[in-house]
Amino acid sequence: MSKVDLLRLEGVHTHIGEYHILQGVDFAVPDEGVTVLLGRNGVGKTTTLRTLMGLWHASAGKVSFDGEDITQLDTSEISRRGIAYVPEDMGIFAQLTVQENVRLAALSGRFDEARLQWIFSLFPALERFWLRPGGTLSGGQKQMLAIARAIIEPRKLLLIDEPTKGLAPAMVQNLAEALRALKQARTAILLVEQNFHFVRSLGDHVAVMDDGKVVHTGSMAELASNEEIQNRLLGLGTATT
Amino acid sequence: MITSTSVAQEAPQSKVSTAEGAATAPLAALHAPRGNWWPPFLVATLAIFALPLVGAFPTWVTLTLAGLAMGMMLFIMASGLSLVFGLMDVMNLGHAAFVAVGAYVASSVAGALGGLLYSGTSSGALLGMVIVAIAAMLSTAVLGLVFERLFIRPVYGDHLKQILITIGAMIIVEQLVLSFWGTQQMTLVLPEVVRGTFTLGDIAVERFRVVAVVLGLVLYLGLLLLFGRTRIGLLIRAGVENREMVQALGYRIQRVFVGVFVAGAALAGLGGAMWGFYREQFTAAVGADLLVQMLIIVVIGGLGSVRGCFVGALLLALVQTYVNYLLPDLALVSNVAVMVAVLLWRPRGLYAAGT
Numbered sequence: 033m034s035k036v037d038l039l040r041l042e043g044v045h046t047h048i049g050e051y052h053i054l055q056g057v058d059f060a061v062p063d064e065g066v067t068v069l070l071g072r073n074g075v076g077k078t079t080t081l082r083t084l085m086g087l088w089h090a091s092a093g094k095v096s097f098d099g100e101d102i103t104q105l106d107t108s109e110i111s112r113r114g115i116a117y118v119p120e121d122m123g124i125f126a127q128l129t130v131q132e133n134v135r136l137a138a139l140s141g142r143f144d145e146a147r148l149q150w151i152f153s154l155f156p157a158l159e160r161f162w163l164r165p166g167g168t169l170s171g172g173q174k175q176m177l178a179i180a181r182a183i184i185e186p187r188k189l190l191l192i193d194e195p196t197k198g199l200a201p202a203m204v205q206n207l208a209e210a211l212r213a214l215k216q217a218r219t220a221i222l223l224v225e226q227n228f229h230f231v232r233s234l235g236d237h238v239a240v241m242d243d244g245k246v247v248h249t250g251s252m253a254e255l256a257s258n259e260e261i262q263n264r265l266l267g268l269g270t271a272t273t
Numbered sequence: 274m275i276t277s278t279s280v281a282q283e284a285p286q287s288k289v290s291t292a293e294g295a296a297t298a299p300l301a302a303l304h305a306p307r308g309n310w311w312p313p314f315l316v317a318t319l320a321i322f323a324l325p326l327v328g329a330f331p332t333w334v335t336l337t338l339a340g341l342a343m344g345m346m347l348f349i350m351a352s353g354l355s356l357v358f359g360l361m362d363v364m365n366l367g368h369a370a371f372v373a374v375g376a377y378v379a380s381s382v383a384g385a386l387g388g389l390l391y392s393g394t395s396s397g398a399l400l401g402m403v404i405v406a407i408a409a410m411l412s413t414a415v416l417g418l419v420f421e422r423l424f425i426r427p428v429y430g431d432h433l434k435q436i437l438i439t440i441g442a443m444i445i446v447e448q449l450v451l452s453f454w455g456t457q458q459m460t461l462v463l464p465e466v467v468r469g470t471f472t473l474g475d476i477a478v479e480r481f482r483v484v485a486v487v488l489g490l491v492l493y494l495g496l497l498l499l500f501g502r503t504r505i506g507l508l509i510r511a512g513v514e515n516r517e518m519v520q521a522l523g524y525r526i527q528r529v530f531v532g533v534f535v536a537g538a539a540l541a542g543l544g545g546a547m548w549g550f551y552r553e554q555f556t557a558a559v560g561a562d563l564l565v566q567m568l569i570i571v572v573i574g575g576l577g578s579v580r581g582c583f584v585g586a587l588l589l590a591l592v593q594t595y596v597n598y599l600l601p602d603l604a605l606v607s608n609v610a611v612m613v614a615v616l617l618w619r620p621r622g623l624y625a626a627g628t
Contacts, residue, residue, distance in 0.1 A: 087517060087520075087521070106520075106525070107520040108521075108523050111522060111523035112523045117521045119521070123518035125511045125514045125515060125518070126625075127625055132507055132510075132511075136507055136519075136522060139522075141504055
């Protein structure tokens with residue numbers, strides 16, 4: 033695994049109104065593999081991703097991407113530097129067709145035919161529903177469309193927020209296969225997830241958050257084999273590990 | 274399922290097709306899933322039901338044409354308001370100021386072009402009206418640019434402040450109009466070639482109403498093409514639905530918004546010029562007088578929907594015209610009655626945002 037940090041957060045604080053959500057977040061994402069951001073509900077995982085994307089600006093600290101300080105950049109500028117974002121609600125344009133959703137994500141205005149076929153091989157449903165409005169897709173299909181949109185052009189880093197939320201088990205399995213394919217294609221991924229079973233075989237690195245801070249970083253292998261950390265930081269019982 | 278794992282970063286030597294290429298459907302097919310034929314059907318049904326109530330067929334045709342012409346002008350004025358509301362969640366009550374400025378500029382330019390506009394030749398009148406329309410649109414586009422920077426940008430995300438500041442801005446613009454042009458009524462006389470009526474059998478058809486209907490239809494179709502077939506249209510439709518996601522995809526939504534705001538102001542200016550020609554006499558309150566109707570159209574059409582704005586404008590104008598003829602005492606409440614009826618049927622308006 034590469035040792036180069038693609039993304040680095042140093043002492044990042046984020047306030048939303050009067051609430052102090054991120055209270056000094058520090059962690060790094062290598063330029064390959066899947067980094068999983070774990071933690072209980074409400075500890076600041078989604079806020080971290082939104083701060084990275086510039087959707088909420090950090091009130092203190094520094095976010096560096098590919099060696100550049102992006103802390104105060106506009107969201108569109110951050111995206112154009114090679115970060116794709118799949119939000120928790122997937123952000124599908126319900127009135128736009130699947131094709132239009134994907135077309136919009138291709139900033140060049142063109143599809144690379146081979147890449148599109150590769151995406152169809154990952155998510156066959158998208159080809160089948162190509163001219164259907166995004167709003168008519170099922171939850172799983174919407175998640176696939178959201179990821180397809182993020183990878184229609186090569187990106188350096190994918191930020192994916194809780195992709196398994198509300199999905200049927202078969203769909204989760206399908207999604208895991210797709211993410212493995214992306215990982216093998218050397219796309220760096222930062223994945224926010226609560227479903228530890230989903231990420232334990234997928235993740236390479238972990239950062240665990242609690243109360244607006246990262247309280248543990250390390251390898252997934254280490255976390256998967258350490259029930260004490262799992263219990264203490266993630267509230268997982270023995271049966272689930 | 275997973276058949277290839279090799280092309281994520283390095284796109285192989287693949288043919289690059291335009292996004293509008295093989296996967297693109299014809300316009301009608303593209304819009305078919307979003308099709309919603311009930312509202313236009315309602316407009317047609319309304320007109321048909323009005324026929325026995327009106328009684329005489331020639332009168333009904335005259336009333337229907339009057340309603341359609343009025344609806345088209347209201348659509349032109351309100352479309353920008355709807356898009357701005359849908360795209361940036363900005364309630365711009367100052368939109369009415371663009372209508373007033375458009376009408377006043379049109380009046381001044383028409384006065385300056387008197388020889389050409391009222392020469393009596395069709396080509397001269399047509400050219401003069403085009404110049405008048407362009408002048409009205411350009412002036413309100415520039416005003417829109419300034420207006421957005423001064424009054425809208427500081428109050429994003431705060432509806433109460435938007436309402437207060439845009440009403441204030443409308444009053445300021447009205448007062449500036451009065452101080453520049455004076456307090457007297459303005460006139461905007463129609464050129465001879467589009468004045469008066471022609472007859473088809475027993476039916477008297479007002480020429481300018483035909484012009485208004487044709488122009489409104491052309492603009493509507495143009496907007497549909499813009500939204501359905503172009504990348505900027507796609508971007509606007511997406512922005513109306515979820516502007517945050519549009520930003521996250523790498524687009525500078527603020528620039529799109531300013532463009533839409535300026536275009537909306539220009540359309541309101543054009544609408545103001547047309548309304549000025551239609552009424553031939555008006556004051557600085559011409560926009561404010563139409564504001565309630567524009568807001569009702571935006572609400573019943575569905576925020577951010579051009580299609581909804583079009584159908585809503587026709588519905589409102591036809592009801593108002595028929596009621597004004599059949600039950601003049603109820604004319605004033607007909608607008609609100611239409612809004613209540615539509616919102617009871619479809620609380621979010623006739624069409625979804627971005628359609």
